[in-house]
Amino acid sequence: MDRNCLDYLGLHRLHQAGAFFVTPTKKGLKMTWIKSSSVDWASGLRSDQTVHLATEEGRAHYPDALRRVRFKNRTSGRLLEFLANNFDLPAITITGPYVLRWRMELVLRGNKRHFRSKTLQGTSQFSN
8 A cells, every 4th residue: 555545444444354454654653652573684674563553533543553564675775664454474574565566666667768658558458
């Protein structure tokens, strides 16, 4: 999921349905720390924490605990922070879908420049 579509009520509905999600956090998101797990810094991980949303509205929309994973991207040097509802997977696995998604977006951006196109449209049954 994208950072701009952080809908905690919708995320909680996904959680209740048994779905697994990973989404980047928004800047300034207020969270209450519950506990931390150890991480391997050599992998790029910086923290793996269990948190609750700290605001009254946030707790009303998502009352359960969340997992916050911080990861330093080796390529860009940026510190990335994710929220997830899966506590069973290794922390490095939580970062994987977003890192791969970002790589795909960079490839698409390069293709748009190369082909001088504002949009890329497919003709298969799966395209819009």
